[in-house]
Amino acid sequence: MPLSGYEASPGVEVELCTQCRGLFLDRNEIRQLVGQGSLGKATEVVPVSLGEEVGVRCPKCVEPAMQPLRVKGAPELGSWQCRSCGGLWLGDGAFFELARALRASSPSLPLVRHIAPPTLSRAPTPNDGSGLTHSRSRFDEGLENLVAVPLVMLLSWLFCSTQFGRLMASMIGMPFHELGHAAASWLSSRIAIPLPFFTFWYDDQSFLMGSLVAGGLGWLMFHTYREKNWFMLSSASFLLLAWLVITFAFAPERTLMWQILAGALGEIVFGGFILVAFHFPLPDRFRWDFWRWVALVPASLSFMHATMLWRTVAADVSQMPWGSAIGSEDDGDMNRLVQQFHWSANGLADVYLTTAYVALAALAVAYAYAGYRYFVRNGGRSLIQRFR
Numbered sequence: 001m002p003l004s005g006y007e008a009s010p011g012v013e014v015e016l017c018t019q020c021r022g023l024f025l026d027r028n029e030i031r032q033l034v035g036q037g038s039l040g041k042a043t044e045v046v047p048v049s050l051g052e053e054v055g056v057r058c059p060k061c062v063e064p065a066m067q068p069l070r071v072k073g074a075p076e077l078g079s080w081q082c083r084s085c086g087g088l089w090l091g092d093g094a095f096f097e098l099a100r101a102l103r104a105s106s107p108s109l110p111l112v113r114h115i116a117p118p119t120l121s122r123a124p125t126p127n128d129g130s131g132l133t134h135s136r137s138r139f140d141e142g143l144e145n146l147v148a149v150p151l152v153m154l155l156s157w158l159f160c161s162t163q164f165g166r167l168m169a170s171m172i173g174m175p176f177h178e179l180g181h182a183a184a185s186w187l188s189s190r191i192a193i194p195l196p197f198f199t200f201w202y203d204d205q206s207f208l209m210g211s212l213v214a215g216g217l218g219w220l221m222f223h224t225y226r227e228k229n230w231f232m233l234s235s236a237s238f239l240l241l242a243w244l245v246i247t248f249a250f251a252p253e254r255t256l257m258w259q260i261l262a263g264a265l266g267e268i269v270f271g272g273f274i275l276v277a278f279h280f281p282l283p284d285r286f287r288w289d290f291w292r293w294v295a296l297v298p299a300s301l302s303f304m305h306a307t308m309l310w311r312t313v314a315a316d317v318s319q320m321p322w323g324s325a326i327g328s329e330d331d332g333d334m335n336r337l338v339q340q341f342h343w344s345a346n347g348l349a350d351v352y353l354t355t356a357y358v359a360l361a362a363l364a365v366a367y368a369y370a371g372y373r374y375f376v377r378n379g380g381r382s383l384i385q386r387f388r
Helices: 029-034 094-105 144-160 163-172 174-187 207-226 230-249 252-277 288-315 333-341 345-378 382-386
Strands: 003-009 012-017 023-025 043-045 066-071 074-082 088-090 192-194 199-201
Touching: 066 094, 074 094, 088 094, 144 163, 144 288, 144 345, 163 174, 163 288, 174 192, 174 199, 174 207, 174 230, 174 252, 174 288, 207 230, 230 252, 252 288, 252 333, 252 345, 288 345, 333 345
Parallel strands: none
Antiparallel strands: 003 012, 012 023, 023 088, 043 066, 066 074, 074 088, 192 199
16 A cells, blocks of 8 residues: 655654555554553454454555454444554544544543544455454453463462372473474474474484474564564574574584473473463464463463472472383483483583573563553553552
């Protein structure tokens, strides 16, 4: 869509489509024009069909589809919001109705600044779909986004404090464990296939596997950059750097040791990553807005069980989890690390527990950012009103 600058108010320039006369506003431009009303109260998400693409694309992010919104009091007017950058696309007359709805959501706000209306014409409409409906949730609105992670982690801690809970959590954490082995293999350019209780990998490095890993991470970086998804772009960049260092800077014997070490690390790292990523959008086609709620429970159980286990081992090394789920007693990860690579039980406990503490610090930073974003988004009013 051809866009040109349009001075909607003195000092505030928005983007105007020269064909349909729709307006595109960045996340902060709508605030500059109409104040600090609650966008969540002034609009409601329009359900879209699962698997159907939305017909309006973000002109700023280019690739991601925009979520259709319905302005309360004016359901016939078209408006959309980008799930990546938060920008708003406002069709024919939608800005004025949205401004009224925002002011109605916060009566104490000053009057809307003057804005000269562009010539109005028909706004673009999304493609209609049929079948199962699916409403995309928002990452920075709704109290549930703030309480979900700490609440589930508290419940996981209580559950893992029981013998039955520890048994169940260890079973739930097994896929994370095997994925840890596989991820370390892939980052060292080795072929690996994670199975429920065992990971098959080749000891020799593979040029083909290394190319697939580098190509996949490069593809992910390209698309996350186009979507302006800085969280996933930084994650993919870190993994690509790790692949370069592990594959080319270390001897194969050392990376083989890391593959064994990474099993228990997977329970901590992948569980912690999902808990952190709960507050951030992943690439649009992953539909992470829904699946993050599904992944929250197993991730929390795996992370909390592993953290509690290694705290116990650090205090009493007799609690070290020797042995293997499949195979002989001497074939376990901890046995191999001690016997073949001369690790000590205390050294292993320190590595895993330090990793858990780093993950907790990252989670605290992500949660603080989510809380700040929530208050900025809602003008600091919504949470206070809920507890009055």
